[in-house]
Amino acid sequence: xxxxxxxxxxxxxxxxxxxxxTPALQGAVDRLDPASREQASYHLGWTExxxxxxxxxxxxxxxxLALLSTEAAGAxxxxxxxxxxxxxxxxxFSLLHDDLMDGDTERRHRRxxxxxWGAPSAILTGDALLALAxxxxxxxxxxxxxAAASLIARTTRELIRGQAEDVAFERRGDVSVDxxxxxxxxxxxxxxxxxxxxxxxxxxxxxxxxxxxxxxGAEVGAAFQLVDDLLGIWGDPTVTGKPxxxxxxxRKKSLPVTYAVxxxxxxxxxxxxxxxxxxxxxxxxxxxxxxxxxxxxxxWAAAEARRRMSLAEKALAGVDIPPVARAELVALGRxxxxxxx
Amino acid sequence: xxxxxxxxxxxxxxxxxxxxxTPALQGAVDRLDPASREQASYHLGWTExxxxxxxxxxxxxxxxLALLSTEAAGAxxxxxxxxxxxxxxxxxFSLLHDDLMDGDTERRHRRxxxxxWGAPSAILTGDALLALAxxxxxxxxxxxxxAAASLIARTTRELIRGQAEDVAFERRGDVSVDxxxxxxxxxxxxxxxxxxxxxxxxxxxxxxxxxxxxxxGAEVGAAFQLVDDLLGIWGDPTVTGKPxxxxxxxRKKSLPVTYAVxxxxxxxxxxxxxxxxxxxxxxxxxxxxxxxxxxxxxxWAAAEARRRMSLAEKALAGVDIPPVARAELVALGRxxxxxxx
Numbered sequence: 001x002x003x004x005x006x007x008x009x010x011x012x013x014x015x016x017x018x019x020x021x022t023p024a025l026q027g028a029v030d031r032l033d034p035a036s037r038e039q040a041s042y043h044l045g046w047t048e049x050x051x052x053x054x055x056x057x058x059x060x061x062x063x064x065l066a067l068l069s070t071e072a073a074g075a076x077x078x079x080x081x082x083x084x085x086x087x088x089x090x091x092x093f094s095l096l097h098d099d100l101m102d103g104d105t106e107r108r109h110r111r112x113x114x115x116x117w118g119a120p121s122a123i124l125t126g127d128a129l130l131a132l133a134x135x136x137x138x139x140x141x142x143x144x145x146x147a148a149a150s151l152i153a154r155t156t157r158e159l160i161r162g163q164a165e166d167v168a169f170e171r172r173g174d175v176s177v178d179x180x181x182x183x184x185x186x187x188x189x190x191x192x193x194x195x196x197x198x199x200x201x202x203x204x205x206x207x208x209x210x211x212x213x214x215x216x217g218a219e220v221g222a223a224f225q226l227v228d229d230l231l232g233i234w235g236d237p238t239v240t241g242k243p244x245x246x247x248x249x250x251r252k253k254s255l256p257v258t259y260a261v262x263x264x265x266x267x268x269x270x271x272x273x274x275x276x277x278x279x280x281x282x283x284x285x286x287x288x289x290x291x292x293x294x295x296x297x298x299x300w301a302a303a304e305a306r307r308r309m310s311l312a313e314k315a316l317a318g319v320d321i322p323p324v325a326r327a328e329l330v331a332l333g334r335x336x337x338x339x340x341x
Numbered sequence: 342x343x344x345x346x347x348x349x350x351x352x353x354x355x356x357x358x359x360x361x362x363t364p365a366l367q368g369a370v371d372r373l374d375p376a377s378r379e380q381a382s383y384h385l386g387w388t389e390x391x392x393x394x395x396x397x398x399x400x401x402x403x404x405x406l407a408l409l410s411t412e413a414a415g416a417x418x419x420x421x422x423x424x425x426x427x428x429x430x431x432x433x434f435s436l437l438h439d440d441l442m443d444g445d446t447e448r449r450h451r452r453x454x455x456x457x458w459g460a461p462s463a464i465l466t467g468d469a470l471l472a473l474a475x476x477x478x479x480x481x482x483x484x485x486x487x488a489a490a491s492l493i494a495r496t497t498r499e500l501i502r503g504q505a506e507d508v509a510f511e512r513r514g515d516v517s518v519d520x521x522x523x524x525x526x527x528x529x530x531x532x533x534x535x536x537x538x539x540x541x542x543x544x545x546x547x548x549x550x551x552x553x554x555x556x557x558g559a560e561v562g563a564a565f566q567l568v569d570d571l572l573g574i575w576g577d578p579t580v581t582g583k584p585x586x587x588x589x590x591x592r593k594k595s596l597p598v599t600y601a602v603x604x605x606x607x608x609x610x611x612x613x614x615x616x617x618x619x620x621x622x623x624x625x626x627x628x629x630x631x632x633x634x635x636x637x638x639x640x641w642a643a644a645e646a647r648r649r650m651s652l653a654e655k656a657l658a659g660v661d662i663p664p665v666a667r668a669e670l671v672a673l674g675r676x677x678x679x680x681x682x
Contacts, residue, residue: 033502035509097468101461120442120508123464124501127438130468131497136474138491146487155470159373160465167461168376284659 003338010335013328017064018062021084025063028085033198039113039121043092049116058108062087062195064332069213070199072325073318080199082140087195088151092193094159096126101167109241115251123249123274130156142202162186169253173276180258181222183231188228189221196220196329212319216329219312223337226305229254230298231339233289239339245285248292251275254299255304264295271295309337343651344679351676354669358405361418362425366404369426369477377469380462384433387539389670390457399449403428403536410554411540413657413666421540423481427493428536430474435465435500435532442508450582471497483543492542496535510594514617521599522563529569529592530562537561537670553660557670560653564678567646570595571639572680574630580680586626589633592616597638597644612636650678 029040033318041047045057050204063084070080096113098104100122105115116120165183169175196217200210231240231252232247247254253275261268261275271291274284292298312333316326365486370381382388386398388629404425411421439445441463446456454461477489506524510516537558541551572581573588575593581587587594593603594616602616612632615625633639657667658675 024444031498033498033505035505036501093468096441098465108496119460121505123438124505124508127434127468127471127497130471131501133496134494135491135498138494146479146490149487149490150476153472153475153479157469157476159372160377160469160472164374164376164462164465167465278586 001332006331006334006338009328009331012060013068013332014064014335017067017084018060018079020067020081020090021060021063024081024085025088027237028132029090031328032125032128032132035121036125038298039117039125039131040092042090042116043096043113043125043165045108045110050112060088061133061332061336062091062191065192065195065217066199067330068199068325068329068332069217072202072213072321072329073200073205073209074322075199075203077199079142080202082137082142082145083148083195083198083202086133086137086148087198090156091191093126093129093133093156094163096122096129098163101163124127132135140202142204144202144204148198148201151194151198157191158186160186162188162190166212170258173272175253175258177255177262180253182254183294184255185222188225189218192221192224193218209319209321212315212321213329215315216312216333219308219315220333220336223305223308223333224257226301226308227337227339229256230301233257234290234298245289246290248285248288249280256292256301258297259300260292260295260297263300264297265292267291281328284315305337309333317332347672347675347679350658350669350672351473352451354409354673355405356400357402358408358418358425359401361408361422362401362404362429365422365426366429369430369473371397373466373469373473376462377466378533380458380466381433381439381470383457384437384454384466386451390452394647401429402677403432403532405534406533406558406670409670409673410537410558411544413554413662413670414541414544414546414550415663416540416544418485418540421543421663422490423478423483423486424536424539427474427478428532428539430470430477431493431497431500432532434470434474434497435504437463437470439504442504445459452636461641481543483545485507485545487513489539489542492535492539496531499527501527503529503531512515514613514625516594516599518603521594521596525566526559526563526598529566533562533565534537536561550660550662553656553662554670556629556656557653557674560649562651562657564646564653564674567596567642567649568678569606570597571642571646574598574620574633586598586630588631589626590621599632599638599644600641601633601636601638604641605632605638608632608636646678 010302027036030042042049045054047054061074063314066080066087067077070077099107099112100114100119104112106112113125133152134149137145137152161184166187169183179237193214197210197214200213232252233245233256237244243249257271261272264271271288274288313330372379373381383390386395388395401542407421408418409430411418440448440453441455441460445453447453454466475490478486478493503524509527510524534555538555541554570588573593574586574597578582578585584590596601602613605612615629616641634658654671657670
């Protein structure tokens with residue numbers, strides 16, 4: 001496939017999956033108590049603060065992985081629908097709580113739930129989405145519903161471990177590249193891995209297929225995080241929606257930064273000194289970005305992202321799954337990790 | 342049974358159930374990530390801040406209900422053990438989040454988790470306990486594990502609805518007695534009802550027995566909340582551990598207060614005016630307590646607590662369950678609602 005064919009395939013698969021999951025997700029959110037429903041509906045981009053319709057929210061990457069993984073197991077996408085709803089609910093539970101913990105007042109140029117309604121609302125609505133995810137899965141008719149709900153519970157604890165490490169790392173100056181990778185595996189990789197596995201699980205796929213899909217999701221997640229960290233420094237603000245050099249401005253110990261600090265020789269030492277200081281002068285920020293690059297952080301992260309994406313594709317190549325589902329999964333993985341940086 | 346026999350039976354049943362659930366609960370908490378494990382262990386009263394052993398925490402009422410409900414269904418208590426662990430985990434998830442939302446810096450004369458470790462820690466550890474509850478249930482060997490996990494998820498959403506209403510009511514001056522009762526049914530009743538049902542569910546009890554146990558738990562919960570609200574005004578500080586007239590000091594719209602405001606004639610009008618003000622002069626607090634009493638709030642709450650406890654006993658009388666389990670459940674219900682006020 002050419003890059004543009006890949007991208008078209010991914011965009012079409014995302015649209016098809018989103019059209020499938022949205023009504024089911026809306027049906028689930030409709031069950032919430034009135035306050036949680038209003039806040040979840042706003043957070044998901046379905047309504048604006050004045051009650052007018054919203055622009056529809058995110059790409060729904062995790063539901064797409066869940067539905068494509070159902071098709072990869074040879075079942076119709078509908079079999080994995082409760083799984084697709086559940087992973088999107090868990091993703092949004094974690095966003096509601098993370099925005100509050102990180103003190104972020106905006107997400108995608110809109111006020112966050114805690115900033116608008118207060119901390120208790122974000123805590124309770126997040127809690128409700130997590131409980132709802134389990135509820136939806138256990139109501140499904142699949143004989144594998146309990147296994148899928150168990151996967152969701154274990155994944156949630158992995159997410160929490162990753163977020164707890166992220167919070168703890170902010171107070172530490174000596175975080176290693178391996179610790180950073182393990183944190184990202186919890187915070188980003190675990191839910192993408194579960195998303196890519198849950199559909200196959202609900203479809204009763206053989207363990208080898210489910211494991212391959214899980215590995216695919218975990219490796220795509222690792223590549224995605226590396227690319228995200230590169231965009232956080234060198235991303236085009238008109239594309240990322242974040243200010244230029246955003247992650248350096250907040251002194252985030254992202255993967256390229258951590259690599260350069262530990263393996264970048266003199267540049268790494270200078271970068272570590274800058275991180276410990278408090279200057280956010282534009283000239284200093286540009287100098288810090290140059291130090292990450294001189295220290296090898298940019299090249300390492302780009303190469304590691306490519307290596308992880310190729311491991312993802314290799315995992316799928318090792319099992320017998322329908323070619324259309326495989327092509328769509330690979331296209332989606334590349335679409336998520338081939339972004340410009 | 343005399344009052345003192347009832348109390349002895351209840352205390353012995355609580356001790357026996359607590360001895361059963363504690364090792365299983367510790368095994369569950371041991372699985373948490375290090376930060377969540379440390380905070381959960383402190384919160385549960387197993388360790389102190391300096392790492393020394395704690396005094397062991399609460400009475401574990403909910404696990405006791407779960408284990409007695411298992412025996413009421415004719416099964417050994419061990420069958421309901423995952424349910425007992427799960428309800429205690431959910432109870433503590435809600436305490437961790439509620440303490441943060443309510444801004445409470447102390448619980449049972451010890452610093453709360455958010456006050457000690459910060460808000461993110463209380464959010465994440467609470468989230469982890471909720472996920473762990475589902476995980477533990479779905480690992481149990483009972484063929485009814487999925488039904489029990491589904492009950493836990495639905496109950497969690499009821500808890501959240503109750504807490505959301507509680508938060509919203511603080512900003513409203515016109516909350517009715519029925520709204521207050523519905524809020525308490527969510528915040529206190531739902532988890533006690535689920536605790537009294539979950540053991541029977543795991544034991545595969547017939548629907549009539551499970552429903553009777555559920556009603557028992559819900560009615561005990563209602564009676565318990567009414568008594569708790571009476572103690573919040575007239576409780577002996579050396580017994581409750583809270584300052585005298587505590588709930589009036591915080592202007593809590595508790596059940597006796599709400600009743601007096603709506604049905605207390607002139608006393609109710611004066612009480613409503615005081616609630617809208619900001620005086621916390623000791624004389625004014627005593628005057629407010631007298632207004633709740635003149636307005637009929639004290640008598641109504643005491644009578645309603647007795648009525649709810651007798652509905653609880655009536656529910657158990659309607660089904661065929663082993664006499665020992667019935668006697669222990671009734672004794673436990675009375676023990677929780679016969680407190681001095």
